[in-house]
Amino acid sequence: MDEERKIRVLIAKPGLDGHDRGAKVVARSLRDAGMEVIYTGLHQTPEMIVATAIQEGVDAVGMSIMSGAHNVLMPAVVDGLLAKGAEDIVVFGGGIIPDDDMESLKKKGIKGLFTPGTSTETIISWVRENVKPS
Amino acid sequence: MEDVLNRDIRAGARLLRWIDDGVGEARSILKQLYSHTGKAAIVGITGNPGAGKSTLVDQLITRYRAQKKTVAVVAVDPSSPFSGGAILGDRIRMQEHALDEGVFIRSFATRGHLGGLTGTTADVVHVFDAMGWDLVLVETVGVGQDEVEVQRLAHTTVVVMAPGMGDEIQAIKAGILEIADIFAVNKSDRDGADRTVRELRLMLDMGKEAIQQQQERVCPPGWMPRVIKTVSTKGEGIDELMTALAEHRKAYENACRDPNFVRARLRREFLDVFRRTLFTRGWSYLMHEDHLKEVVEKLQDGSSDPYTLAKQAVNALGRL
Ligand SMILES: Nc1nc2c(ncn2[C@@H]2O[C@H](COP(=O)(O)OP(=O)(O)OP(=O)(O)O)[C@@H](O)[C@H]2O)c(=O)[nH]1
Ligand SMILES: [Mg+2]
Numbered sequence: 001m002d003e004e005r006k007i008r009v010l011i012a013k014p015g016l017d018g019h020d021r022g023a024k025v026v027a028r029s030l031r032d033a034g035m036e037v038i039y040t041g042l043h044q045t046p047e048m049i050v051a052t053a054i055q056e057g058v059d060a061v062g063m064s065i066m067s068g069a070h071n072v073l074m075p076a077v078v079d080g081l082l083a084k085g086a087e088d089i090v091v092f093g094g095g096i097i098p099d100d101d102m103e104s105l106k107k108k109g110i111k112g113l114f115t116p117g118t119s120t121e122t123i124i125s126w127v128r129e130n131v132k133p134s
Numbered sequence: 135m136e137d138v139l140n141r142d143i144r145a146g147a148r149l150l151r152w153i154d155d156g157v158g159e160a161r162s163i164l165k166q167l168y169s170h171t172g173k174a175a176i177v178g179i180t181g182n183p184g185a186g187k188s189t190l191v192d193q194l195i196t197r198y199r200a201q202k203k204t205v206a207v208v209a210v211d212p213s214s215p216f217s218g219g220a221i222l223g224d225r226i227r228m229q230e231h232a233l234d235e236g237v238f239i240r241s242f243a244t245r246g247h248l249g250g251l252t253g254t255t256a257d258v259v260h261v262f263d264a265m266g267w268d269l270v271l272v273e274t275v276g277v278g279q280d281e282v283e284v285q286r287l288a289h290t291t292v293v294v295m296a297p298g299m300g301d302e303i304q305a306i307k308a309g310i311l312e313i314a315d316i317f318a319v320n321k322s323d324r325d326g327a328d329r330t331v332r333e334l335r336l337m338l339d340m341g342k343e344a345i346q347q348q349q350e351r352v353c354p355p356g357w358m359p360r361v362i363k364t365v366s367t368k369g370e371g372i373d374e375l376m377t378a379l380a381e382h383r384k385a386y387e388n389a390c391r392d393p394n395f396v397r398a399r400l401r402r403e404f405l406d407v408f409r410r411t412l413f414t415r416g417w418s419y420l421m422h423e424d425h426l427k428e429v430v431e432k433l434q435d436g437s438s439d440p441y442t443l444a445k446q447a448v449n450a451l452g453r454l
Contacts, residue, residue: 004245005155006218031219036243041226048232052225054143055238057151085144134151 005133007035008058012049013042014077017067022094022116026062029120030127046073050080053089060131065095070105078109090131094118135163139170141265143238150240153257156414164257170264174206175383177269178288180276185294186320187273188227189366190375195231197376198269204236206267208258210274213243220244224273238267256287256406276310286402290382292316292375295334297326311341314359316378322363322371334361354385354395419451 011027013020020042027037038056040048053061061081065073074093081089092112097105102113112126137145152160177194179187191207198205209224220243231237242258255272262270274284276293284291293314319330338359360378364371389395420426425447432438 003156003158006245008151027221031214031221032217034217034219036213036220036222038222038225038241040229040232041223044229044232048229051232052229052239054147055240056225057147057154057240133155134148 007060007127007131007133008038008056009035009127009131010038010040010049010053010056010058010061012040012044012052012061012063013065014044014046014049014063014073015065015067015069016043017065018042019066020064022066023062023064025120026064026094026123029124033124033128035127046076046080049077050084050086053081054084054086057134058089059134060090060092060127062127063091063093063095065093068096070095070097071101074105074110075108082109088134092126092130094123135166138163138167138261138265141267146238146261146265147240149261150258153254153261154242154245156254160257164260167260167264171260172263174259174263174267174270175290176259176263176288177271177379178284178291179271179273179294180284180291181294181318181320182296183275185296186364186366187275187294188224190292190294190318190320190364190372191224191271191273192228192230193366193369193372194271194376194379195228195237197372199231199234199236203268204266205238205269205271206262206265207237207239208255208262208270208272209239209241210255210272211241211243212275213245218245238262255284256403259287286406289386290315290379292318292379294318294320295330296321297324297330311337311359315353315357315382316375317359317361318364318366318371318375319361320364320366323365323368327363331361331363354382354389357382357385415451416447420447 009030011023011030013023023039027039030037038052038058040052044052049061049063061077063074063077070093074091078091081087081091090112091110092114093105093110094114094116097113097115105113111130114123138149149160149163153164179191181187188209191209195205195207207228209222211220211222211224213220222241222243225239225241228239231239240258242255255274259270259272272284272288291313293310293316295317297319317334319327319334321327338361342358362371362374362378364375366372420429429443429447432443433440
């Protein structure tokens with residue numbers, strides 16, 4: 001067979017806020033960088049994100065959270081993946097995240113964190129660097 | 135392999151990934167899974183972009199779940215021809231089922247890395263079938279050849295149309311009339327739905343004989359395509375659609391008692407695998423050790439012609 005491995009990423013929008021512009025911009029730029037992006041729309045619970053990531057066989061999950069609930073929602077996804085034996089899926093996120101929170105989130109297994117204004121190039125090269133197709 | 139048969143979600147998801155990526159191991163597992171296939175009902179849902187296919191699939195999942203049937207969904211969206219990437223968004227309309235363990239939704243991009251041939255959808259359907267899902271719903275965008283491909287694969291093909299998009303005329307051109315077992319005229323909360331239904335019925339009636347001849351090999355004998363009005367955002371017409379699906383299923387199962395019907399199906403299935411095997415084999419030969427480069431050089435210096443070279447390449451395959 002002819003192997004063609006591609007990076008697959010789930011871009012999810014957990015929580016109650018309705019701002020998915022950032023998520024959509026990231027989704028589009030990852031697509032333009034040759035990746036396959038599964039986009040699930042607004043108001044996803046961590047459980048939904050975990051189940052979706054596993055069914056879709058993704059290499060990474062990116063979350064965009066603007067509501068300030070990142071300290072709860074992001075680690076919940078990491079823990080959920082771990083509980084299902086899918087800890088090899090890389091988790092990253094974006095949003096308005098204070099420096100103090102960054103540290104603790106990284107300790108909790110969120111590998112990459114991006115604040116508003118980060119260029120899409122930065123995000124793309126971070127994904128290329130840190131996510132390998134399974 | 136055992137895990138896949140025991141419907142282990144992780145194992146199934148990984149195998150699907152191998153198939154999608156063209157990893158060699160997938161083929162040997164598929165071989166072993168084959169004897170466990172043949173139980174699922176396979177329904178194809180196709181139609182123009184934005185016609186409402188995913189919303190309709192979402193409704194069908196709800197109905198089948200109410201009947202206690204398990205449902206796998208294969209949602210195919212086009213890859214970007216420029217970057218090779220894709221945004222797969224069909225799931226958005228189905229996320230209410232994300233936590234239901236009786237539902238497995240998987241999105242695929244067309245990729246088409248083998249010179250435009252997609253083809254792996256058939257393998258994906260086999261995996262879900264072997265895993266024991268009762269229903270496999272396959273959503274594909276209808277652009278030219280794709281509908282035909284989905285119809286070769288599905289037991290029942292639903293073509294989704296939206297009124298006022300000029301779909302009726304396109305239907306004749308694209309040969310959609312010949313592939314649909316059921317037409318869903320969706321968005322019939324909009325103007326023009328009745329007209330679309332009328333025109334479709336008229337065209338179906340006029341083309342009756344041609345359609346039945348065309349479908350002889352694939353369609354249960356005597357089945358005439360149904361036309362059903364739906365509003366999938368509101369769940370209207372879905373009961374009628376479910377009834378038509380059940381009737382077609384019955385007709386299909388009856389037809390399967392006829393060995394000729396089954397033979398035609400097996401023949402089609404085999405030719406599909408054969409075509410892909412041959413192409414993959416030929417492709418990797420051409421890509422191997424500069425074979426393609428040599429071909430192009432001979433064309434450039436005028437020492438040979440494409441017909442001779444293509445034949446030589448095919449002959450070389452047999453000796454490998
Ligand atoms: N008014 C109306 N809108 C509908 C109906 N069904 C779907 N829609 C809307 O049409 C849009 C497209 O629906 P989808 O279900 O995503 O259509 P699709 O055919 O799957 O689209 P692609 O997968 O992108 O080709 C959405 O905004 C739906 O809400 C309907 O019966 N009536
Ligand atoms: Mg869709």
